Amino acid sequence: MAPVQAQAVPVTSDSSIVAEKVRDGIDLEINGEHYRHTGDPQMPLLWYLRDILRLTGTKYAGGHDSTGADLVLIDGNAVSAITQPMAKLADKSVTTVEGLAANDGGLHPVQQAFIDEDAIGCGYCTPGWLIASVDLLKRKPHPTDDDIDQLPNLCRCGCQTRVRRAIKRVAAGKVSQL
Numbered sequence: 236m237a238p239v240q241a242q243a244v245p246v247t248s249d250s251s252i253v254a255e256k257v258r259d260g261i262d263l264e265i266n267g268e269h270y271r272h273t274g275d276p277q278m279p280l281l282w283y284l285r286d287i288l289r290l291t292g293t294k295y296a297g298g299h300d301s302t303g304a305d306l307v308l309i310d311g312n313a314v315s316a317i318t319q320p321m322a323k324l325a326d327k328s329v330t331t332v333e334g335l336a337a338n339d340g341g342l343h344p345v346q347q348a349f350i351d352e353d354a355i356g357c358g359y360c361t362p363g364w365l366i367a368s369v370d371l372l373k374r375k376p377h378p379t380d381d382d383i384d385q386l387p388n389l390c391r392c393g394c395q396t397r398v399r400r401a402i403k404r405v406a407a408g409k410v411s412q413l
């Protein structure tokens with residue numbers, strides 16, 4: 236029997252294919268999109284959101300004495316983004332204020348309630364209030380004034396009373412245009 240000849244593998248000349256190693260990093264999900272952070276693992280999440288992703292809704296709210304404007308949802312729970320180094324966020328799911336609305340642009344009920352109750356002054360604190368409200372309503376679907384007053388959020392424009400009304404409006408199912 237004649238010996239079997241090895242077949243030569245054709246070499247592609249497609250210059251659009253670039254061999255690339257996968258860089259090590261911290262994989263996480265933010266507003267439903269997958270990201271890999273390859274920089275300093277100690278970078279606070281707040282800087283990653285604002286400076287790298289340009290998601291500037293989440294605001295600086297002081298260091299570890301947070302006034303709530305830097306709250307995001309991490310695996311569904313409200314957490315201060317300045318206190319979270321990227322190293323702690325591997326495989327976590329982060330939702331910022333930009334991720335609250337539906338994919339078709341429809342507002343989250345809490346967002347609509349803040350509009351309904353005119354609970355927005357200058358707006359600096361609003362993203363944090365929205366995130367805190369989502370978290371609170373998940374834990375306590377019918378929160379009391381006391382529950383709301385215990386949130387870490389502060390509003391220097393004096394919107395607390397209207398914020399209370401907005402949260403209670405969601406709890407009562409009275410949000411308009413849903």
Ligand code: FES
Nearest residue numbers: 356357390391392
């Ligand atoms: Fe201005 Fe709250 S709306 S700080």
